Ligand code: HEC
C-alpha cells in the first residue's frame with residue numbers, strides 16, 4: 001500500500017529563500033534512492049529535471065539526501081528493484097494530494113465555491129504546471145502571450161484576434177481571473193467594478209471619471225460587464241467601447 005503523507009518539519013532552503021522542510025511522501029517498505037537511482041530508467045526526465053523549478057529545492061535535515069524526484073513520487077527503492085512494477089510509486093498526476101502536502105494554501109483555494117475542477121478530476125495541476133522541466137508555471141518565464149496560450153488551449157472562445165482588442169488581455173488572463181479558485185462567479189478576482197477600476201479610474205473630487213465620461217450614475221446599474229455597457233470584456237468585433 002502506498003501512503004502519501006508528507007510531514008512538514010523544519011526548514012527547506014530553496015535557492016535563496018528559507019522555507020519549510022518537507023519529508024517526502026511515504027511509500028511502505030521503500031527507502032530513498034536519490035534521483036540518480038531514477039536516471040537509469042527515466043533518462044530523459046532526469047536530464048531535463050535540472051531545468052525544473054522544483055529541482056532547486058534542497059531540503060536540509062535528517063531525511064535530506066537530495067530531495068529530487070522522490071519529493072513528489074515517494075521513496076523509490078521498491079519501484080526500482082521491481083523494474084518499475086505498477087503500484088510501487090506515487091504518480092501525482094492522478095491526484096493533487098501530493099502537491100497539497102507542500103502547497104497547503106492551494107488545498108484551501110481549491111475548496112472555494114468557484115474553482116478549476118481539479119478535485120473533480122477534470123483538470124490536473126500538471127495541465128497548467130510542469131513538474132519536470134523549465135518553469136513550473138507553464139508558459140511562464142517568457143512572453144505573457146504564452147501564458148495566455150495555456151488558457152486558450154482549453155478556452156478557445158476567448159481567443160482573438162478581435163477588431164477592437166482589450167489591452168488588458170496583454171496583461172494576461174490572470175489580471176482578472178484567479179486560476180485556482182475564488183468566491184466569485186467565473187473565477188473573477190473581484191466581483192464588482194473594482195475588477196476594472198484597478199486599471200481604469202480617475203477620481204476628481206467625488207466624481208468617478210473613466211475616459212471622458214463620468215461614471216457615478218452608470219455604476220449604480222450593475223457591474224461594468226453586466227449592465228449592458230461593456231459585455232465584450234475579452235474583445236469585440238463591433239464596438240470600440242467593448243459594448244458587445
Ligand atoms: C529499473 C528501472 C526503473 C527505475 C530505476 C525507476 N523506474 Fe520508474 N518506471 C519504470 C518502468 C518500466 C515504469 C513503467 C513504464 C513507464 O511508465 O515508463 C515506470 C513507471 C514510473 C512512474 C509511473 C507510475 C504510474 O503509476 O503511473 C513513475 C512516477 C516513476 N516510474 C518514477 C520513478 C522514480 C521517481 C524513480 C527513482 C526513484 C524511478 N521511477 C526509478 C522503471 C524504472
Ligand code: HEC
Nearest residue numbers: 035038042045046049054068069071072091092093126131
Ligand atoms: C513537483 C513534483 C514532481 C517532481 C519533483 C518529479 N515529478 Fe515525476 N511526475 C509528477 C507529476 C505531476 C506527474 C504526472 C505527469 C502527467 O501525467 O503529465 C509525474 C509523472 C512522472 C512519470 C510518469 C509519466 C511520464 O511522464 O512518463 C515518471 C516516469 C516520472 N514522473 C519520473 C520522475 C523523475 C525521474 C523525477 C526526477 C528527475 C520526477 N519525476 C520528479 C510530479 C513530479
Ligand code: HEC
Nearest residue numbers: 014022053057071072092098099102125129131135136137
Ligand atoms: C516537497 C515539497 C513540494 C512538493 C511535493 C511540490 N512542491 Fe511545488 N514548490 C515547492 C517549493 C518549496 C516551491 C518554491 C517556494 C515557493 O515559491 O513557494 C515550489 C514552487 C512551486 C510553484 C511555483 C514555481 C515558480 O516558478 O514560482 C508551482 C507552480 C508549484 N510549486 C506547483 C507544484 C505542483 C503542481 C506540485 C504537485 C505535482 C508541487 N508543486 C509539489 C515545494 C513542493
Ligand code: HEC
Nearest residue numbers: 096099100103106116118123124125127128129174179180
Ligand atoms: C487552470 C490552470 C491552473 C491549474 C489547474 C493550477 N494552477 Fe497553479 N497557477 C496557475 C497560474 C496561471 C499561476 C500564476 C498565478 C499568477 O500569475 O497570478 C499559478 C501559480 C501557482 C503557484 C505559485 C504561486 C502561488 O499562488 O503560490 C503554485 C504553488 C501553484 N500554482 C500550485 C498549484 C497546484 C498545487 C495546483 C493543483 C492542485 C494548481 N496550481 C493548479 C494556473 C493553474
Ligand code: HEC
Nearest residue numbers: 116117122123127150151153154155173174177179186187
Ligand atoms: C486543461 C484545460 C484547461 C486549462 C488549461 C484552463 N482551463 Fe479554465 N476551465 C477548464 C474547465 C474544464 C472548466 C470548468 C468547466 C467550465 O465551466 O467550462 C474551466 C473553467 C474556467 C472558468 C470559469 C468558466 C465559467 O463559465 O464559470 C474560467 C474563467 C477559466 N476556466 C479561466 C481559465 C484561465 C484564466 C486559464 C489559464 C490560467 C484556464 N482557465 C486554463 C479547463 C481549463
Ligand code: HEC
Nearest residue numbers: 148151152155158168169172173175176177186225233234
Ligand atoms: C479585463 C478582465 C478580463 C480579462 C483580462 C480576461 N477575462 Fe475572462 N472574463 C472577465 C469577465 C468580467 C467575465 C464574466 C463575463 C460575464 O459574466 O458575462 C469573464 C468570463 C470568462 C469566462 C467564462 C465564459 C464567459 O465568457 O462568460 C472564461 C472561460 C474566461 N473569461 C476566460 C478568459 C481567458 C482564457 C482569458 C485570457 C485569454 C480571460 N478570460 C481574460 C474578465 C476578463
Ligand code: HEC
Nearest residue numbers: 166167168171175195196199200224225230233240241242
Ligand atoms: C490590467 C489592466 C486592465 C483591467 C483589469 C481592465 N482594463 Fe480595460 N483597458 C485597459 C487598457 C490598458 C486599455 C486601453 C487604454 C485605455 O483605453 O484606457 C483598456 C481599454 C478598455 C476599454 C476601451 C476604452 C475605449 O473606449 O477605447 C474599455 C471599454 C474597457 N477597457 C473596459 C474594461 C472593463 C469593463 C474592465 C473590467 C471587466 C476592464 N476594462 C479591466 C486595461 C485594463
